[in-house]
Structures are given as C-alpha cells and as structure tokens.
Amino acid sequence: METIFSKIIAKEIPADIVYEDDQILAFLDIKPVNPGHTLVIPKEPVIDGVEASEETMAAVMRVAQKVARAQKKTLGCTGVNYIMNNGEDAGQEVFHAHMHVIPRYKDDNTFSSPNHNDYKEGEVTEIADKLRDTI
Numbered sequence: 001m002e003t004i005f006s007k008i009i010a011k012e013i014p015a016d017i018v019y020e021d022d023q024i025l026a027f028l029d030i031k032p033v034n035p036g037h038t039l040v041i042p043k044e045p046v047i048d049g050v051e052a053s054e055e056t057m058a059a060v061m062r063v064a065q066k067v068a069r070a071q072k073k074t075l076g077c078t079g080v081n082y083i084m085n086n087g088e089d090a091g092q093e094v095f096h097a098h099m100h101v102i103p104r105y106k107d108d109n110t111f112s113s114p115n116h117n118d119y120k121e122g123e124v125t126e127i128a129d130k131l132r133d134t135i
C-alpha cells in the first residue's frame, strides 16, 4: 500500500520530521490547522487506527503525548487536540493511519462544533448493551 506517508517514511519525499524511532515517525502537517500541527504515524503500513494493532496504537499515543507536551512547552498553546480520522466517511484522506496532534488556543475558532443529537426512547440502553457485549 503506497501512500504519500509511506514515501515520507522511505525518505523519498521530504517532511519536517520532529520525532523518529523504529516504530513511529512524527512530522509537521503541510496544511496546519495551527502552526506546529503534527502527524504521528506508525512506520508499518496500516490503513487506519481501527485496523492497527493495540501495540501500534499504544506506540502512536506514546509519541502523540510527547509531541503535545513539546507543543505546550515551546509554542505556548493552551490546549491540544488528538484527532484520528478513520475511514473516508470519518474524513480520512490519506490511507495510512495517522494521529493529528493540534495545538489549540483560546477562541482560535479553528473547528466548528460537532452536531450533538438526542437519543430516542430506549435507544441509549440498546446501543450500550450491543457495544458492551461486543467489546
């Protein structure tokens, strides 16, 4: 599975790398929501954060937190979003798993609020039961 990110891992195309180890690469997003917006990716070619193994996700989060702490310390951001789009319908555009680590500031107006809905009568229990049984 070749993507723009596998080319970055192979160093075939350049990226502003901020962290690298055997398993993980972190580099700046070319179209940042805010400056310092970083993508943390596993080096193994896995499509998204649902298909990735627990071990891979743990490695991604370990580095995402390092990046978030560095962003707070060096950029002075007052908040950080960890965001992972998994699947086209969830907004994923590059099909190699990646965690966005986005520095945030008070009233920076970068995201509009998601739509929150109400459950129908009985629906919340039914869904919680299904998920609990499956997990």
Ligand code: AMP
Pocket (backbone or CB within 6 Å): 004, 015, 028, 029, 030, 031, 032, 039, 084, 085, 091, 092, 093, 094, 095
């Ligand atoms: P997503 O919508 O979650 O798949 O996000 C893909 C992200 O990859 C977007 O925020 C893009 O700006 C970013 N991106 C695409 N190509 C590159 C690249 N060559 N270097 C850095 N970031 C990239």
